[in-house]
Amino acid sequence: xxxxxxxxxxxxxxxxxxxxxxxxxxxxxxxxxxxxxxxxxxxxxxxxxxxxxxxxxxxxxxxxxxxxxxxxxxxxxxxxxxxxxxxxxxxxxxxxxxxxxxxxxxxxxxxxxxxxxxxxxxxxxxxxxxxxxxxxxxxxxxxxxxxxxxxxxxxxxxxxxxxxxxxxxxxxxxxxxxxxxxxxxxxxxxxxxxxxxxxx
Amino acid sequence: xxxxxxxxxxxxxxxxxxxxxxxxxxxxxxxxxxxxxxxxxxxxxxxxxxxxxxxxxxxxxxxxxxxxxxxxxxxxxxxxxxxxxxxxxxxxxxxxxxxxxxxxxxxxxxxxxxxxxxxxxxxxxxxxxxxxxxxxxxxxxxxxxxxxxxxxxxxxxxxxxxxxxxxxxxxxxxxxxxxxxxxxxxxxxxxxxxxxxxxx
Numbered sequence: 089x090x091x092x093x094x095x096x097x098x099x100x101x102x103x104x105x106x107x108x109x110x111x112x113x114x115x116x117x118x119x120x121x122x123x124x125x126x127x128x129x130x131x132x133x134x135x136x137x138x139x140x141x142x143x144x145x146x147x148x149x150x151x152x153x154x155x156x157x158x159x160x161x162x163x164x165x166x167x168x169x170x171x172x173x174x175x176x177x178x179x180x181x182x183x184x185x186x187x188x189x190x191x192x193x194x195x196x197x198x199x200x201x202x203x204x205x206x207x208x209x210x211x212x213x214x215x216x217x218x219x220x221x222x223x224x225x226x227x228x229x230x231x232x233x234x235x236x237x238x239x240x241x242x243x244x245x246x247x248x249x250x251x252x253x254x255x256x257x258x259x260x261x262x263x264x265x266x267x268x269x270x271x272x273x274x275x276x277x278x279x280x281x282x283x284x285x286x287x288x
Numbered sequence: 289x290x291x292x293x294x295x296x297x298x299x300x301x302x303x304x305x306x307x308x309x310x311x312x313x314x315x316x317x318x319x320x321x322x323x324x325x326x327x328x329x330x331x332x333x334x335x336x337x338x339x340x341x342x343x344x345x346x347x348x349x350x351x352x353x354x355x356x357x358x359x360x361x362x363x364x365x366x367x368x369x370x371x372x373x374x375x376x377x378x379x380x381x382x383x384x385x386x387x388x389x390x391x392x393x394x395x396x397x398x399x400x401x402x403x404x405x406x407x408x409x410x411x412x413x414x415x416x417x418x419x420x421x422x423x424x425x426x427x428x429x430x431x432x433x434x435x436x437x438x439x440x441x442x443x444x445x446x447x448x449x450x451x452x453x454x455x456x457x458x459x460x461x462x463x464x465x466x467x468x469x470x471x472x473x474x475x476x477x478x479x480x481x482x483x484x485x486x487x488x
Binding site: 132142144145147148151152155159257258259260269270271272273275276279 | 345
């Protein structure tokens with residue numbers, strides 16, 4: 089099963105926090121695939137997050153997330169008005185680093201710490217020095233990881249993921265693809281894993 | 289707890305089919321409130337269903353619904369291309385009848401049969417003769433119900449519901465409001481009921 093996540097997406101964090109335990113219970117192999125929602129939203133005619141375009145839905149979303157994080161025991165701090173104006177954050181650098189980290193074994197720790205910094209502490213995870221700090225905490229050499237993440241081999245990988253997500257019909261995050269099926273949203277994580285079990 | 293549903297919404301049907309059993313388990317009183325999504329979507333700048341405006345999301349939705357109905361054991365037939373062009377159906381007459389039926393005790397049977405006719409059989413539930421047939425099946429006198437549904441007392445009630453839904457922040461269906469909280473989507477039905485239990 090492919091797990092499509094966007095580092096700016098709090099609902100993606102909900103899945104990133106629990107997907108390993110649920111997949112292990114069912115003995116399903118999961119491929120973590122960071123991608124960018126920006127180009128996919130742009131293709132739908134949106135120049136920002138739909139939650140900024142539709143205020144009623146946006147206001148609801150933050151409250152829904154607050155309740156969901158509480159139910160799952162994940163720390164969350166509701167963004168204040170000023171922080172909200174910065175969303176969605178630019179996640180290109182963090183996503184490129186995630187790709188390197190997933191190859192090298194420190195990726196999931198790094199990804200979860202990026203989400204935590206962003207949604208529990210309101211850190212600016214588009215800032216390279218913040219990313220360097222999180223890389224160090226994930227147990228890897230920040231300078232080396234940052235250099236590798238932007239080299240000619242790694243740079244196109246994020247675009248490739250985003251194009252493939254789009255080709256598969258992905259329009260939001262998180263999404264899960266398995267055996268020709270698309271599932272959207274943390275609420276469908278169990279359904280997607282069950283589908284993987286029943287349609288190997 | 290208030291249960292806000294739109295008769296054109298398949299996800300509302302998912303909740304209408306199971307809300308009574310779940311509410312009874314938790315001893316929560318539920319007030320069924322039909323409303324119209326049309327005016328609420330129009331206020332967001334949409335002149336039709338968002339699933340028609342965003343094709344990738346729309347294509348996904350029908351497959352998601354098909355899978356969900358199957359999981360819940362509810363009959364569903366994927367609309368063909370021609371049927372799809374008729375969505376969303378005009379639900380004003382059916383919703384006005386639902387209000388009468390909910391007063392008189394045949395409302396839930398009628399509502400579920402409207403949904404079944406619409407999504408399992410592709411009947412045109414904006415058609416008065418189809419509604420008359422469903423009223424008869426629900427055990428009430430069609431002529432009398434149709435007359436009462438459009439009288440001066442009943443007519444404004446649907447608009448009142450829609451305005452109140454909007455005031456409460458409702459932007460989609462189904463929605464649930466309880467103790468100052470809004471929950472959106474059949475996926476949040478259990479959360480909403482649990483909230484009612486914990487915040488009486």
